[in-house]
Amino acid sequence: MLSVAARLSALPRDSRDTLFLLAVIGWVVLPHVPYLPWWCSLFVAWVLVWRGRLAVQARPLPGRWWVVGLLLACLGATWFTHRTLLGRDAGVTLIVALLALKTLELRARRDAFVIFFLGFFTMLTNFFFSQSLLVAAAMLIGLLGLLTALVNAHMPVGRPPLLEAARTAGWMTLLGAPVMAVLFLLFPRLAPLWGIPGDAMSGRNGLSAHMEVGAIASLALNDAVAMRVKFLGPAPPQRDLYFRGPVLTEFDGRNWQPLFARLGTRFPPPQLGNPRLKGTGTPVHYEVTLEPNNRPWLLTLDAAVTPPTVPGLEVAMSSELQWVSSRPVVDLLRYEAESYVNFRHGPPSSASVLAQYRQLPEGFDPRTREFAATLLREHPRDPPAIVQAALRQLRTGGYTYTLEPGVYGENTADEFWFDRKVGFCEHISSAFAVLMRAAGIPARIVTGYQGGEFNALGNFWVVRQSDAHAWTEVFLDGRGWVRVDPTGAVAPGRTGSLQRLTPPRGALETAMETVNPNLTAMVRTAWDALNNSWNQWILNYTQSRQLSLLRILGFESPNWEDLARLLIGVIVLAALLGALWSWWDRRQHDPWLRLLGRTRRRLRKAGLEVGRSDPPRLIANLVTTRFGPDARPLAEWLLKLEAQRYARASEASLSALRRELQQIAWPC
Incomplete structure (x- = not known):
């Protein structure tokens, strides 16, 4: 039975080239699968497999009406799925479907060029959904594959081998790398063309604009990175790493909402800083790299007295110490901040505290109210x-921290305090806040992140969605708002370093941990450090960093005009250097000898020994003797090359001979 490699080598060259192109298209489309409708992924896979079978079996392509019918079906399915044919999601779905359909029309070189350009565009659309290091590496491989297929399409049928086309594509990529680097550094940084989908965190831990208590029976841990924090000095203890997010005040018996339900619209006019916030002790300086979350929240260590330094954005603080930006964070964002771990916030007495912090809905949690009265x-x-x-009741009353508390009923606080006695941080903080309000103590819930994982390789903290947390703040006369984390009373390790929440591992990671747990931890740490470097140096190369580069180059007050002038100057200088090198190369080397030398090297690779001083006529005789009649076009070309040099009657030019050589089917 023939192996797969033997079967492929036995196929005609056209079939092998088609299979290679189909494999490259599949590779480019693969990262889109999590974001495409299920029918689109199945359709693309079916079309590529169908087209591959046609190529292997040398069968004719389907007729035009087949393709038109499939196109109309794709248009209808896209409209049914997205209710539009425009926009990012619908557009990407159509582009992917059209790329697959175009392979059913791959009859001529013109069709191949259309597929190449559609492939390049589809490759770009992957970055609409993710700009991670893995996606970038996968698309680099896809780029090399598409360039190889493009180079191969310009080469004679049957020769040279695909490996030579891949080598040429690799050299093209390397030669284009300096141009790419210059454009990356100097081309004006524009706002990203992509966004991220809205919040869809139900059933997964993470931050949200509201908190519905008891509606989720079990919590699936999300291992995605929320942010990375690098301290520019000594870091506080892990138990003090509380990163402040939305503050929830209004409670209807089950749902906690911000004081004004929608940040950025009905949110009260924020103010820069807060006159009632005072930090004590030494401030902590740090740098945050925040992942996109489609929210205006700026996570800061509790509490930041001065505004975070966010390039290109206006930031402001609410009356509840939450920092927000002028627009949602839809791209990777890096900012610097300064916080005080020990701080005091609030008016001198509870008499001036807003009544919303004491309000409770009527008819809910009667037993909790009785407990408060006691x-x-x-x-x-x-x-x-x-x-x-x-x-003390939480520590000694038999309460348990769990991610599977089951669905709670109408009186969530009563069920937690007296019936179930189990829950995760939202149950515990909500029940505690309800009890405090029932006792007449102003209370509110603060959501954010607590703790994190230290990466010793990169010297930064990784805060994941699994570190999302909820705690309470109560108002005490003479002290102001005081943080109280009731989860720490139930499970002290949750806010320390002993019992951090860890999502379930995959099969490969579980197997690696079984064999060598230390190796798994080292690989995870190294990978996260590599990701952080990618975020800092590539994704977070912002407009401000671009202007900082100009300052390093000597511009005192750089602006966009300076950037444009520098970019144009670099392009002109590169063009002049290229022209000078070409002129020098032509002066130093005879173009005719260079073309003959290239032919000699090609023949040596084919196994024909040719002397460095052998003239074209002798080489033509050697080629005819070695390869027979199949080599006659090459032998005739060599005689034309000799005549171009030595025969006065020859009208052939070197450029024409170069083009003719590219069209010759080599016998080797």
């Missing part, structure tokens, strides 16, 4: 003692 009788006019009594 605590008030035991500790009259002593809110700190009531807070400590509630925490």
